[in-house]
Amino acid sequence: MEDEKKTRKQLLNELVQLRKRVRELENSVQGKDGSEEALRWYLDTQEVINSIMELSLKDLSLDVMLTQAIERLVAIHRFAFESMGGIFLVDDDPETLVLKASKHLPSSLHESCTKIPFGTCVCGRAALSREIQFDSLISDRHEIRYDGITPHGHYCVPIELRGEVLGVLLVYVKEGHIRDSREEEFLRAVSHTLAGIIYRKKMEETLRLSETRLAEAQRIAHLGNWDWDIVNNRLWWSDEIYRIFGLKPREFGANYEAFLRSVHPDDVAFVEEKVNAALRDKKPYSVSHRIVLPDGSERFVHGQARLIFNKDGKAIRMIGTVQDITELRKAEEALHESESELRHLYSRLISAQEEERKRISMELHDEMGQALTSILINLSAIHKGMASQTPPRVKERLAEARLQAEKTLDQMRDLSLRLWPSLLDDLGLVPALRWYVNGYTRRLDIEVQLSTVGLEDRLSPEVEVVLYRIVQEALTNIAKHAGAGRVWIRLERTNKGVTASIEDDGRGFDEKKALGPRAAEAGVGIMGIRERVASLGGTLRIESSPGHGTRLSVKIPL
Amino acid sequence: MIKLLLAEDHTIVRKGLRSLLDSEEAIEVVGEAEDGREAVKKVEELEPHVVVMDISMPGLNGLEATRQIKKRFPRVRVLILSVHTDEEHVYQALRAGASGYVVKKSAPDELFSAINALFRGDSYLSPAISREVIEAYIHRAERMPKEDEYELLTPREREILQLIAEGRSTRQIGALLHISPKTVETHRAHIMEKLNLHTTAELTRYAIHKGLIP
Numbered sequence: 001m002e003d004e005k006k007t008r009k010q011l012l013n014e015l016v017q018l019r020k021r022v023r024e025l026e027n028s029v030q031g032k033d034g035s036e037e038a039l040r041w042y043l044d045t046q047e048v049i050n051s052i053m054e055l056s057l058k059d060l061s062l063d064v065m066l067t068q069a070i071e072r073l074v075a076i077h078r079f080a081f082e083s084m085g086g087i088f089l090v091d092d093d094p095e096t097l098v099l100k101a102s103k104h105l106p107s108s109l110h111e112s113c114t115k116i117p118f119g120t121c122v123c124g125r126a127a128l129s130r131e132i133q134f135d136s137l138i139s140d141r142h143e144i145r146y147d148g149i150t151p152h153g154h155y156c157v158p159i160e161l162r163g164e165v166l167g168v169l170l171v172y173v174k175e176g177h178i179r180d181s182r183e184e185e186f187l188r189a190v191s192h193t194l195a196g197i198i199y200r201k202k203m204e205e206t207l208r209l210s211e212t213r214l215a216e217a218q219r220i221a222h223l224g225n226w227d228w229d230i231v232n233n234r235l236w237w238s239d240e241i242y243r244i245f246g247l248k249p250r251e252f253g254a255n256y257e258a259f260l261r262s263v264h265p266d267d268v269a270f271v272e273e274k275v276n277a278a279l280r281d282k283k284p285y286s287v288s289h290r291i292v293l294p295d296g297s298e299r300f301v302h303g304q305a306r307l308i309f310n311k312d313g314k315a316i317r318m319i320g321t322v323q324d325i326t327e328l329r330k331a332e333e334a335l336h337e338s339e340s341e342l343r344h345l346y347s348r349l350i351s352a353q354e355e356e357r358k359r360i361s362m363e364l365h366d367e368m369g370q371a372l373t374s375i376l377i378n379l380s381a382i383h384k385g386m387a388s389q390t391p392p393r394v395k396e397r398l399a400e401a402r403l404q405a406e407k408t409l410d411q412m413r414d415l416s417l418r419l420w421p422s423l424l425d426d427l428g429l430v431p432a433l434r435w436y437v438n439g440y441t442r443r444l445d446i447e448v449q450l451s452t453v454g455l456e457d458r459l460s461p462e463v464e465v466v467l468y469r470i471v472q473e474a475l476t477n478i479a480k481h482a483g484a485g486r487v488w489i490r491l492e493r494t495n496k497g498v499t500a501s502i503e504d505d506g507r508g509f510d511e512k513k514a515l516g517p518r519a520a521e522a523g524v525g526i527m528g529i530r531e532r533v534a535s536l537g538g539t540l541r542i543e544s545s546p547g548h549g550t551r552l553s554v555k556i557p558l
Numbered sequence: 559m560i561k562l563l564l565a566e567d568h569t570i571v572r573k574g575l576r577s578l579l580d581s582e583e584a585i586e587v588v589g590e591a592e593d594g595r596e597a598v599k600k601v602e603e604l605e606p607h608v609v610v611m612d613i614s615m616p617g618l619n620g621l622e623a624t625r626q627i628k629k630r631f632p633r634v635r636v637l638i639l640s641v642h643t644d645e646e647h648v649y650q651a652l653r654a655g656a657s658g659y660v661v662k663k664s665a666p667d668e669l670f671s672a673i674n675a676l677f678r679g680d681s682y683l684s685p686a687i688s689r690e691v692i693e694a695y696i697h698r699a700e701r702m703p704k705e706d707e708y709e710l711l712t713p714r715e716r717e718i719l720q721l722i723a724e725g726r727s728t729r730q731i732g733a734l735l736h737i738s739p740k741t742v743e744t745h746r747a748h749i750m751e752k753l754n755l756h757t758t759a760e761l762t763r764y765a766i767h768k769g770l771i772p
Contacts, residue, residue: 365614365641366614369641370570371570373568373571373574373641373662373663373665374568374570374571374573376662376665377571377574377665379666380666381577383666384666385581409641409662409663410663413642422614422642423642423644423647425614425619426613426614426620426621426647426650427621427646427647427650431646431649431650432646434646435644435646488710488712490712503713503714505713543737548713549713549714551714
């Protein structure tokens, strides 16, 4: 067997050498009529290359285009090509050839040669070396063998562009065929043509893919982009904008005025002003406005754009985006509404609580308190009017009843004051605060400096009670959390309103981390205060930093 | 005979007091009023010597009524009769022009002596209140000596005083403390007011004196 093989190889080699010599002889003979032959060669090969280039102008996918190209190539009769061949491309995997198109290649080859690493087999060698590889027979370099492989020789031509290997062109020749420089030249020309086409097709596909992705992204985000050629007043819209505006490209005038026709009539002046301002100040444009769709429905959009200037600094283009923010706006509005409803409810709850406390306190004071007072008075009258011979036991019982009534009255008064500081009604804010502050200092040993300016006249009961509760809440918080030794309270009436500030020398807290345990505890009370201040049209501010105490300031307009 | 007007909005208490006072021979209750406004009107009509006045009353309260009565009829003496024993109530009552203050629960024992004292031209305070008022006064007095003007300044005001004394501008201080220049101005005004100083130079001298800056 071995010997047989060798003999066969030797024979083939000899055949090749013989053919070479024949070719040389032919060439020397044809050389006499070389110019005519050269012209015909040129025309034939050019025809094939032209037809391949024509393919690239058709709207074909890359694979179809390559298949048709290889068909046209192997059909050429001028050369001794077998009508078999294929085109490999480097696809997703680097340094790997993938069979993309083939003509008359056996199906078993399709299986074996689907993927060929650079450097493997003859095609892989062509890709790695970037040189045309020629074998006149199935040599040792032909590492990949497939079922039903028939004796053949082949050209493997690298397809490269700007130093990058895009693929390999494979053309079969008869076994024992001699490498021909004109064939090589032709195949190189075809390979260059293919390189250009493949490159362009790949670019187109990349572009198409990114356009598809962009359109997809625009659809998901309800965001479109536009480009306004200011000089010629031509406005280009992406598909998504047409969708947002409910228009078809044919229905749209594609200029600035056509856009303004879609803008809600009440917003037109505003939008125009914004556009003009952007052009005038050479600043980016950003605006939210309403649009009206052909079906009469309204939507909210947000537009953003920047200007492009020519070298004289004149704005010639405006490119931007427009986003449908209707749903966002609706959600925001709903949130805002429910938030303000919650605030409203909360402040109603607080005032209801305050009123209830006041009512109970008054009732305690007025009804029960007065009844007890009257009992006391009557007990005294009885005591006075008692005859001297009344038994001491009765006298003692009477004294005890008086004492109990007195104690009950005291307790009731304390309870009543805790519920509602009646001093506010009777004496006004400043004495009530002074009373509260004195009690606070006595109970907790925290010094409080209370200063008031311009508060000689009474304020409205609503403002007085809010200010009183603010001080009370702030002092309670200070006692609970601040570890303060001193507190400064200042209330001032100005021509604009009343300001109050409560400052302590305690440990303070980090405003940025204001969601600490202290905030959680103090939060509800402060939230209540904030709501009550807001209901009077005022503002509340808290400043603090660790180790620097806390300042709460309130402004209420009058 | 002491002519007396009784101003008390609670009928049951008013009746109790009335019966208590009626038993006293030296006193003649010439009228009753259910609120402050009526009390003022009746003083004008009935010219009593003494008015026994509750504080919490609808419409015009007892303190306001006292103020008006004292303004128009300075000779009329007002005795406040109240459930409140705190210093603030007493202080405000005396400021309004009342000459006496009796706590309701002690009324049966003290009312006559209080009315008598007022009629004679003296003042009267329930012993229960006197104790409370004096305690409050002592408490305040104990704190007094410690208090120099510097103690009146809040920590933030002290911070700003030092920055002013160091020669920083309002804008710089604002930027440093993350507050507006206007707020700095307000703080500066408060500092000057509390220390009774009027110029930046005075503030600086004060800061040096206090050892805030070298």
